Amino acid sequence: MNYTFDYGWVIPYAPMLLEGVFVTIVLSLVGTVGGVALGLACAWTLTSGPERLRLPVTIYVEVIRNTPFLIQLFFIFFGLPALELRVSAFAAATITMILNVGAYSCEIVRAGIQATPRGQVEAGTSLAMSPFQVFRYIILFPALERVWPALSSQFIIVMLGTAVVSQIAVRDITFVASFIQSRNFRSFETFFVSLFIYLALAAVMRLLLDLLGRKIFPRRYARD
8 A cells, every 4th residue: 555644634633623613512512402402392392282282392392303313404495485585504504403302302202201201290290380381390301311312412413413514514523524625636534634623623512412411311320
C-alpha cells in the first residue's frame, strides 16, 4: 500500500471543524428539547387529552415515523417555498428535527404512560383531579423514569442524525468534513477525524445523560 497518512492537511481547517461541532451541538440541543416538549404534549393528548385532537396527533406521529428523515428535511426546505413559506437552511433543519424527535418521543413516553398501574390513575381521579393534573402529578414522572434509557438513546440518535442536514448546506460537522476533503483530497484523514468527533460527542452526551438520569431519577439507579 503506497498511501501515506498525513493528518497535517486537516489541521489548518480546525476552526471550521470547531464551527461544525458548535452547529451540531446547537441543532442537537434545540432538536432534543423542542422535540421532547412536543412529544410530551402529544403523549398527553393521546392518553388523556381531548378526543378531537387524537386523530390529528396520530396522523402526525405515523407520518413522521414512517417516512425518511431526509425526505422530511427536503419537504420543509424545498417543498414549503412552493406555498410561499420560505425558511433558511438552519431553520428547516431545526423544524424537521423537532418534528422528528417529537413523534418518536411521543411513542416512547406513551409506552411508559401505558405501563402506569391503573390504580394510581383511579386514585388521582377519586381526589377530584383533572385529567391534566393526573397526568402531571401521577403519570408523567414515573413514566419518564421507566423510559429514560430509551429516551437517552433517542437523544444520541438525534445528535448523530444531524449529519443529514449537510444535504441542505447546513454547516455541521459532515458538511465541513466534505468541504475540507474537496480541498485537500485527504478523504481518509478528513473523515476519520469527523468520525472521531462524532464518537467523542456521543460518549460525552451519554455520560451527561447518565448523570442527569441519576440526578432526576435516583430510585431507578438505586435499583440498578
